[in-house]
Amino acid sequence: MINVSILGCVLGLLLLAVPFYVMFKYRLRIMDVVLASLVRMVLTMGVVGGMVYAAIAYDKLWLNIVLTVMMIVAGAVLAVRRSRLNMRRLMVPMLAGMSVATLVVAAYVQYLVVGVESPLSAKMLLPVAGMLVAGVMTSNAKALHAYYVGLANHSQLYDYLVGNGATHRQAVNYFVRRALEANMVPHARYMAYTVVTVAPAMAWAMVMSGAGVVAAGVVTVMMAVAAMAASVLSLMVALIVGRKYCFDDYMALKKDVAK
Numbered sequence: 258m259i260n261v262s263i264l265g266c267v268l269g270l271l272l273l274a275v276p277f278y279v280m281f282k283y284r285l286r287i288m289d290v291v292l293a294s295l296v297r298m299v300l301t302m303g304v305v306g307g308m309v310y311a312a313i314a315y316d317k318l319w320l321n322i323v324l325t326v327m328m329i330v331a332g333a334v335l336a337v338r339r340s341r342l343n344m345r346r347l348m349v350p351m352l353a354g355m356s357v358a359t360l361v362v363a364a365y366v367q368y369l370v371v372g373v374e375s376p377l378s379a380k381m382l383l384p385v386a387g388m389l390v391a392g393v394m395t396s397n398a399k400a401l402h403a404y405y406v407g408l409a410n411h412s413q414l415y416d417y418l419v420g421n422g423a424t425h426r427q428a429v430n431y432f433v434r435r436a437l438e439a440n441m442v443p444h445a446r447y448m449a450y451t452v453v454t455v456a457p458a459m460a461w462a463m464v465m466s467g468a469g470v471v472a473a474g475v476v477t478v479m480m481a482v483a484a485m486a487a488s489v490l491s492l493m494v495a496l497i498v499g500r501k502y503c504f505d506d507y508m509a510l511k512k513d514v515a516k
Contacts, residue, residue, distance in 0.1 A: 325359075332393065358488070359389045363385045392484030
């Protein structure tokens, strides 16, 4: 069990003396950037830490669900913004995809993979949902951009296929493959990268929190796999729901989607 005292925090902050001394000695003009980043990090961690502390201390089902929904909504908004697509057209499809993927995969991981006793508690639901939302958000932003911008830039290919008897599903098959590649490649790279960077740190943090070494390693791997599964599921749901919001009655892409 880790216990950090106020004195420990002060001693930890004293480590900043090393980079600050180097910046002062060599007259590096980045002091304001470092201080601003440090202040933003402290404030962000203070707000997030306060919310997490309150959620764990209160630990009510309704509050856990509300916080999970807030994470999903925030993740959907950021995903659409990063995709540089029309927020009005894509918000509902992205929200539907992220909601289904996060809740289904989170339930699957907690009930069947990890087998926790209280999967809806704040200690279990919020971290799992948060990691899934973060994994879905970045990859789906790239995937949605590839899909809708590809359709907008190559509309003649789509019109040609439809004009020659292809169904909507057949006509967009090429663009769906591009979207899936844009979705899955970052996750594949992350899984290769995480072996030597994030995974050891995450596993070590779990060990220090009381988890077994084997359990920490397994959970770390399973969360990377779960993030990829949630991302793909979210994208497919978003594309299916998006047919209603992004295509007209003649199944042509609306002009304001890829603005």
